Amino acid sequence: MNIYVSGVNYKTTPLEIREKLRFSTEEQKSALYEISRLSSVNECVLLSTCNRTEVYIYSEDTSFDNSLIEKILCNIKGLNIYDFKKYFYVYSKTKAVKHLFKVASGLDSMVLGEDQILGQVKAAYELSLELGVSSGVLNTLFRDTITAAKKIKTNTGLSRNSVSVGSLAVKLLDDIYGQQLKDKCALVIGVGKIGSIVLKNLDSRGMRRIYATNRSHGKAEDLSKAYSSILPIDYNERYSVINKCDIVISSTSSPHYTITRDMLEKHIISKKKRVFIDLAVPRDFDEALGEMPDISCYNMDHLKTVADENMDRRIAEAAKAEQLIDGFVEDYEKWYAFRSVLPIVKDIQRYAEDVVSEKINYTTAKLKCASEEDKELVKATITNTVNEILNKLIYSVRENGSKDDMQAYFRCLRDAIKEN
Template identity: 40%
Template structure:
């Protein structure tokens, strides 16, 4: 049985999601703690800026409610507090629904921005991390591998990922809507060494910003002559000095504390200057009180959802095709899992058939087998076997 506990933008406010934005040390601690429990065989955790999802594999005869309680207890041990009404913010999936959910997540069908590309790499990283922690084995390895394979196929055969497929793209679009144009404007990207920050930087280079200020390691940036003219790498500690000149400020770090506070921002901007602050981090990088300042526009990950609606509307046909492909992939995995769980049944049946063939011959043995299926199986099962034999 595959079981999944999900906290995502669909059902969980950002303030709650922040508690579950575990770093690698806490993720490893969680995974090993889960697999130390008798009821849980395997575990993997997927963490992105919009979700935390915990996948476990357990025997079919094990209590779902007991496993859910264990997961919640282990999470709260790491968080260090009991979150009031936590279950109100969670979604639970088991069996086919859990498998289907991972396939949809991997393909970008459950993302805030339908078809986003970044999630596929995050799914790969999640199962790789679980393997390194020795908490993912036959079932989760196969599930994640097949989900990733199907997601790649969907991205190749549909248009689901062909336009506006990153939160960074949406963020800059939101800023452009405020400023009307980026011509003559400057942007500051804090945390450009990270995955999201790197995407923001690449997107920024495609616009006509005059100057792009970034806090990142020099050896991680394309320092071609064209880039060198437009990109200035600054020290993180000097970030406030550049806010005065920047029209768009994007922060996307993985740190636990604010990169920008209201008081320091207020001290470093000119009265009346229009600026857009975009926070793409979980937990938040930018003090949301900045939105109270005049001519300041502030957006965080929760705000990005409304900017995704228009993009998602354009992809309806691709979503329908991708959803059908997901269903086919899910059925394929479930058939593999069912077969895997019943290997002994097939082995015993093969042995019994061999004995019967030796006793009464092949033809009689097969006739008896078909009569047994007819008399004991359901009408649907019998029809399925007839369809297979007719191929």
């Protein structure tokens, strides 16, 4: 299979590098356009999240050079490929296919079994569809992957009591404050998917004062209607509100810092210990915040430790998911292999049509007493019967044999009809 993936993720790459290779939707479009222009690329999909950036490629070139992809990604982000090349991994063929199934199912996530990645995989695929840079091979792969991920979530306990980055952030606060968390005051900046999960989990801890802000004020207002503990504020009030808060959590897609050290120092009056948790990639908080007295800063990479502590109970379910994935990968490989024998299948079908047509014409010519209507009925019956038998045989070989056996069987049939 000429399927490849090049990428970086939280396993191979620290946050300060990942954030430089995080692509906005517009940047994804630019990258896909540049990649699709390569003569060796037939199809492409770009997945970019807070924990990974990966490009999936289908190429009819058996010696495809993945470094071309890495160069394009770095060029678009204004990075020197020689400084970043060491962080990229490359998978090909079955390993690349299995990697995508694991990614979409949450098996390759920092938070094992998390749900958000499936939506991100689907969005990446739909963007490539929209741009016309994905077709038969990757379309089938991504559709199969999305279907498989849903089945895995249904048939295993991997996503039961779902854990996400947002819930891990609140688990970190549990570890820091214990039972005292409910008496603390928090500010949540950004109320998208992650921010909403944070707010829901903070509210479930019984916190009575939770401020929420977003550049678009409506989202925070909506959440305040659902949870009485949430107080929406204007985005421009965030610094003054921090004076009242013990906890600040930010998860926006802003290209700029939501909190800087200079501005924070100008606004903070009350002196007390504060916890800042940055759930954004690129980061929302100025790195210099960690140098300020009484402030403890945490980011996405710190959450990996919390995730590892919660992993044990999911490992058994992950093993079940791996077994299911092996079956899905095998099915895709069979589909892919069947593509290579389609010309042979069509030759066999044409051969059968020619033989049947010849025999029917010979037989009906002798049925001098039969009406034309009866002759047509005989033709239709014999043709349909032969097609039904042939299709069943083709389907059986495709579904029940290994991909190598399937190719061998069809080649034997091709050789047999050539002899005739």
